[in-house]
Amino acid sequence: MTRAGNLSLGCIADDYTGASDLANTLTRAGLRTVQTIGVPADDLALPEVDAVVVSLKSRSIEAGLAVTRSRAAEAWLRGRGAKHILFKICSTFDSTDAGNIGPVMDALRADSSDAIVLVTPAFPETGRTVYQGNLFVGSVPLNESPLKDHPLNPMHDSNLVRVLARQSTTKVGLVDLATLSRGADAVRAKLAELAQSGIGAAIVDAVFDRDLETIGQVALDHRLSVGASGIGLGLARALVATSKAKPDTADAMLATPVGGPAACLAGSCSQATLRQIANAEKVMPVLHLDPEQVIAGRDEARRALTWAKDQLGSGPILIASSSTPDEVAALQSRHGRDAAGHAIEQAMADIAEGLVQSGVHRLVVAGGETSGAVVDRLGIPGFLVGAEIAAGVPVLRAVGAKNGEMVLALKSGNFGGPEFFSDALALMT
Numbered sequence: 001m002t003r004a005g006n007l008s009l010g011c012i013a014d015d016y017t018g019a020s021d022l023a024n025t026l027t028r029a030g031l032r033t034v035q036t037i038g039v040p041a042d043d044l045a046l047p048e049v050d051a052v053v054v055s056l057k058s059r060s061i062e063a064g065l066a067v068t069r070s071r072a073a074e075a076w077l078r079g080r081g082a083k084h085i086l087f088k089i090c091s092t093f094d095s096t097d098a099g100n101i102g103p104v105m106d107a108l109r110a111d112s113s114d115a116i117v118l119v120t121p122a123f124p125e126t127g128r129t130v131y132q133g134n135l136f137v138g139s140v141p142l143n144e145s146p147l148k149d150h151p152l153n154p155m156h157d158s159n160l161v162r163v164l165a166r167q168s169t170t171k172v173g174l175v176d177l178a179t180l181s182r183g184a185d186a187v188r189a190k191l192a193e194l195a196q197s198g199i200g201a202a203i204v205d206a207v208f209d210r211d212l213e214t215i216g217q218v219a220l221d222h223r224l225s226v227g228a229s230g231i232g233l234g235l236a237r238a239l240v241a242t243s244k245a246k247p248d249t250a251d252a253m254l255a256t257p258v259g260g261p262a263a264c265l266a267g268s269c270s271q272a273t274l275r276q277i278a279n280a281e282k283v284m285p286v287l288h289l290d291p292e293q294v295i296a297g298r299d300e301a302r303r304a305l306t307w308a309k310d311q312l313g314s315g316p317i318l319i320a321s322s323s324t325p326d327e328v329a330a331l332q333s334r335h336g337r338d339a340a341g342h343a344i345e346q347a348m349a350d351i352a353e354g355l356v357q358s359g360v361h362r363l364v365v366a367g368g369e370t371s372g373a374v375v376d377r378l379g380i381p382g383f384l385v386g387a388e389i390a391a392g393v394p395v396l397r398a399v400g401a402k403n404g405e406m407v408l409a410l411k412s413g414n415f416g417g418p419e420f421f422s423d424a425l426a427l428m429t
């Protein structure tokens with residue numbers, strides 16, 4: 001292992017599951033990639049890589065703090081030679097009018113001196129496409145998708161030009177699909193025209209991977225871009241095509257099994273996760289936390305750990321806090337959105353810590369904020385990217401962890417097929 005040196009690509013992800021989604025995409029496209037948790041300490045030994053994804057937990061924190069943390073990550077990545085930085089946001093543009101996509105983009109743009117920033121959350125492999133600036137989740141606009149009921153950032157507007165303009169100090173424009181279809185030079189010309197008229201950020205339409213390839217080529221002319229794994233794919237393909245990075249796979253680094261008991265934790269309340277939990281009930285013991293009791297104190301986490309210790313010898317288990325949108329809304333109206341979310345995240349972190357102390361070294365976590373709380377508590381500094389469980393969700397091998405060898409899967413709430421928990425455990429040997 002050597003220190004990461006001359007990076008082709010530096011990435012700052014606003015949550016941990018999003019970071020592993022991006023690290024997965026970059027790895028599959030041929031970039032040797034490592035995911036770090038927070039800005040790495042100087043003595044963290046990292047393998048020789050093309051890309052580093054610094055995972056932050058900055059999606060739902062106060063905007064000023066998100067800016068400060070993102071800038072610290074930016075400084076570290078630029079210091080390792082990264083010429084281009086991708087600020088990785090959620091493919092469903094998770095944010096509020098207070099941020100944090102706009103404020104972080106504005107700060108990183110000021111640092112990069114780019115006249116205009118390309119922004120696209122499109123990730124066609126998972127059904128996220130952008131047309132005329134409107135984000136679609138599968139066949140429906142964002143504001144009609146399950147994201148309208150998100151516990152932390154309900155999305156009520158699918159027009160990203162408007163959404164981003166409300167959060168940013170710059171004017172926001174659009175590069176539409178018709179321009180994209182005319183190729184990289186047409187996109188360059190459109191961006192120059194927008195920049196000329198004082199527009200500092202452009203939502204870029206993308207429906208197919210070929211659109212992302214065009215966007216990736218153009219983005220490399222700039223020092224900063226903003227988007228989800230789709231633009232990561234475009235950037236990676238452009239870097240590999242121009243031989244700025246060597247095609248490789250991380251599989252060789254990840255060969256040795258970890259073994260031992262396995263557990264799953266679900267804090268995501270997305271429709272996809274609720275369905276995956278229902279299916280897991282058929283194949284493993286599932287404990288549903290009582291969210292009221294979680295908020296009342298730490299006894300609920302202790303109850304869950306006692307239950308888990310009795311079960312772990314017989315096979316994998318799942319512990320879930322997840323509830324339906326109506327139940328989430330009722331809990332939030334009694335306790336406040338942030339207080340409820342924070343208490344449940346900390347209970348999940350308590351449970352994860354107890355599970356690892358009981359010998360669990362294979363852990364699946366569903367939900368970005370939930371994964372952030374868990375990984376922080378376990379003190380894991382970084383991950384190598386292994387096999388792909390589902391689009392956007394790889395097996396992760398911890399590096400430099402104080403708890404010894406561990407494999408994890410950090411699942412974005414909306415990702416994975418109906419049998420995700422079993423699919424993950426089958427690959428996490």
Ligand SMILES: Nc1ncnc2c1ncn2[C@@H]1O[C@H](COP(=O)(O)OP(=O)(O)OP(=O)(O)O)[C@@H](O)[C@H]1O
Pocket residue numbers: 015017018150151152267268269270291321322323327328331332340341342343344345366367368369370371411412413414
């Ligand atoms: N029963 C519940 N009632 C209210 N809030 C809950 C409940 N269960 C979990 N939460 C909170 O809801 C939030 C879920 O966010 P999280 O990021 O973990 O999942 P997600 O948004 O579905 O995933 P992603 O960000 O990857 O799309 C967390 O703050 C979690 O603590």
Ligand SMILES: O=C(O)[C@@H](O)C(=O)CO
Pocket residue numbers: 015017018019021022089090091092228229368392412413
């Ligand atoms: O882009 C996505 O949808 C995911 O990587 C994510 O960030 C969800 O939290």
